[in-house]
Amino acid sequence: MKITKIIIYSFVLLLNLTCLAQNFELGKVSIAELEEKHHPKDTSAVAAILFKKGKTSFEYSQENGFMLQTVVKVRIKIYKKEGYDWANKAINYSIDSSPKESLDFSDAVTYNLVNGKIEKTKLKSDGIFVEKINKYWNRKKITMPNVKEGSVIEYEYAIRTPNKVHPRDWDFQTSIPVNYCEYKTFIPEYYTYNTSVKGFISPEINVVKNSKSINITSKERYKAAGLSPTTTSYSNDTYTYMETVSTYVTKNLPAMKNESFVNNIDNYTSSLVYELATIQFPGEPIKSFATDWNSVVKTIYNYEDFGPELNKTGYFEDEIKALIAPLNSPEEKIAAIFTYVKNSVKWNGLYGFYCEQGVRTAFKNKTGNVGDINLMLTAMLRFAGLEANPVLVSTRDNGIALFPSRTAFDYVIAAIESSNGLVLLDATEANAMPNVLPTRDLNWFGRLIRKDGSSSEVDLMPKTLSNVVVTMSYAIEPTGKVSGKMQRQLTHYNAMLFRNRVNGENQDAYLEKLENENGKIEIEDYKRHNEKELNAPLGEVFSFTGSNLCDVIQDKIYINPLLFYTYKENPFKQETREYPIDYSYPFTDRYAINIQIPEGYVVESVPAPVNMVMQDDLGGFKFLINVSGNMIQLSVQHQIKVPIVASDYYEMLKEYYQKMIEKENEKIVLKKA
CATH class of the missing domain: 3.10.620.30 (C8orf32 fold)
Known part of the structure; x- marks a missing residue:
């Protein structure tokens, strides 16, 4: 499977940073930030992260040993009402660990500009919620107060956990612009991590090593001979080790925007992943963790x-x-x-x-x-x-x-x-x-x-084509009314998804929806075949009439031959695309249509036949039409042969869809004899 442009970096480079001197601290919101009406580089943005700073470090305690602590500080600008969701923050935390994992929010404030002055509204306890997800996880959520268009919100949260195997992933990018993002890790020499970044934007990296020490208090009980009391002595020992400090910085990251046929936008979001590889304390053997599959x-x-x-x-x-x-x-x-x-x-x-x-x-x-x-x-x-x-x-x-x-x-x-x-x-x-x-x-x-x-x-990706085969016959009246019969057969994934869709749904409700989605047609004699026989193709048959399916202008009738099965718009609208096109499964859509011309009319023109084959035979489109007496026969096929198409083919695929849509929307023109 060819999936290109998914860039995976191993962090072994020592790079110089030019941006660490900038000051991004909570509590220093400016009037300029509050006055800003839209994002300077993305006027469509509903909100933006002005800065996000995180620090993950190992904190030692006599009771628990090393614990992993992550502290995150965030400032967000709300531009539009559609961005109000960014004034809420929910984080999951484990309740199935020993010692317990903790999650605490602090310094949560909403800032607004009122009569030229900055007004602060602090988060109160009634804006903090905890909910149980399952026996392993809880979720803590904050809802910021007094949020309006133009507000700036800030908050800090800290997670303290014994889980050192997989520190939480760090996302540099999200669905809104990010002006500045900084993440630091402080790793003792006893721990070795595999580090990787995914996405299309790599951070600037700075790595330094520092000497760090911890103090450990030991006690020893001693009982002398005879009746002498037991005595306890204490000793303090200082252990020094090297700590690797890695700093990752990104600036001016664009919003991640969903496109058609993307399975999960997070797969292509710039983010950092840490995974524990080994632990080795002084005088102890090395302990290996996840190093290969x-x-x-x-x-x-x-x-x-x-x-x-x-x-x-x-x-x-x-x-x-x-x-x-x-x-x-x-x-x-x-x-x-x-x-x-x-x-x-x-x-x-x-x-x-x-x-x-x-x-x-x-x-x-x-x-x-x-x-x-x-x-x-x-x-x-x-x-x-x-x-x-x-x-x-x-x-x-x-x-x-x-x-x-x-x-x-x-x-x-x-x-x-x-x-x-x-x-x-x-x-x-x-x-x-x-x-x-x-x-x-x-x-x-x-x-x-x-x-x-x-x-x-x-x-895991399917190889067998999932088919939709539509056989339709319809007659056109001089008034433009269309009456016909339709039979549709679905296999494999198309059949499974249809069964899932209609499972438990009232048939009358389904038919009403089907009528409304297909040009306000009226359906009669509806039947469904093999709904429960999973190994057989699923079928549905019905008769239909429609008064809005073709246009009558003076003495001519204009017909879209595919009626309600016509593609209306190109799903690919972006100029360029970095993500693979994920169809989930390969498929064939096939239509065989017979059209009866009304008495007193003849065919003036029909769309020309087309046979398009995609580059590297990834799929194709056929449009064949034939006129015989008062009948028009149409055969149309649209096929995608692979479940995932690499982004390299995006321009070709976009052009293919455009030509297919233009062809499907060409009219058959009838005129009075």
Whole structure:
């Protein structure tokens, strides 16, 4: 898969900074900042980060040893009402660690300009909220007071955590402009981190080493012979070590703007990632952490809530034995077990590659998180004699797993290794099928883990084309009214997404929406086929009439032959694009249309046929038309053969869509004979 322009930097360069002398401190808001009406480099911005400064350091205490502390200071300008959301800040923090992780906000103030003077409104306790996410995480949120167009807000927050394995990612860029961003890390020589930056903008970097010392108090109890009392003596020792101070600075970063067919804009946002590689204290052996994918997945497999759960089989053995007893082929067993799990245990909506409650409890309660369900599925497939293994996945919302890291993943699915390749399964979604995963899973690559601890990369992106085939016949009356019949057939991902969409939806409500979305047509005789038969193409059939589908001007009728299936506008509007174009899955849209000309009319003109083939055969568009007597036959096909198109092809793709849209919007012209 060709994905270009995703720049990954290893921080080994020593660069000179020219911007550290600038003073960015809380409490020093200027009248000029409050008077500013719009961002000087982006007048469309609803808000902007005037500065954001962060510092992550190791703080030592006698009680807890080294703890990781991150302090962040932020100043934000609100330009428009649409930017009011930037006056709220929510941060998740762990409640499942020892010692406890803490999160505290401070110095939260809203500034406004009133009669030429700066007015300060401080955040009070009623603007701070804590909510429970799950048994592992809480969320603390602040809502800034007295926010108006023109306000400047400031706040500081500090996170203190024992988690030194994966310090929180630092984002330099976001969906609004960032004028100045600075991040410092202070790393003792005992800790080695892998550091990487993703995105298209690299920070300036300055690295220095300082000597630092900590004091440790030791006590020793001593009891002399005989009846002498026990005495306690104290000693203070000073330990000196080297500390690496790294400073990262960016200036004048543009807003990250979403474009069509981007799976997750955060994948391409300029940000910094730290991952612990080794720890070595004086006189102790080196302790390795995440250094490559094999060590990462081996560690995960050994988690109590992961690998050991795959070995538990007693709770399902009788059911699975009876289920597969009459079956012979591996395909039959896969289908039967997959359907059994989907029907037996419902997903509770929680992600995670580890089990939340354990496979036994989830099976008993008939509900579980992703780990509970798909590790259970894997265990059942193994019990049936299939070569099944878990596959770690980073979902689209979580971002692309570019670097070896235990925190890179947030999901797990099952895979069966066979002579015909991998069969991927996710039993959390009722309408999923083998190798037709929920779209949240379609995020480049996953990592398959075998029992022996080895692993391999798994391409999660679909290869099979998902089709939409539309067959339509309609007749045109001299008044311009159109009456016809339509049949639509959907396969693979198109079928799954349609089933998900209509699941539980009232049919009358669906038809009303369908009528409104398609030129206010009126639908009758609606039928749906294979809605529950997942292995069969899903179909819908209906008759329709419409009075707004063509134009009658004097003695001529102008028809858009595709009616309501016409592309109206180009989804690609940017001049240039840095991100890949992510369609999720390859597809073919095919239309076969028969048009009956009204009596007393003849064809004056029809669009010319077109056959466009994309560069490197990435896809293509065909538009063929034929006139025979009082009938017009139209065949149209739009095809994208790959799930992801590299940004190198953006200009070509944009031009392709423009030509396709222009062709689809050309009219058939009828005139009176």
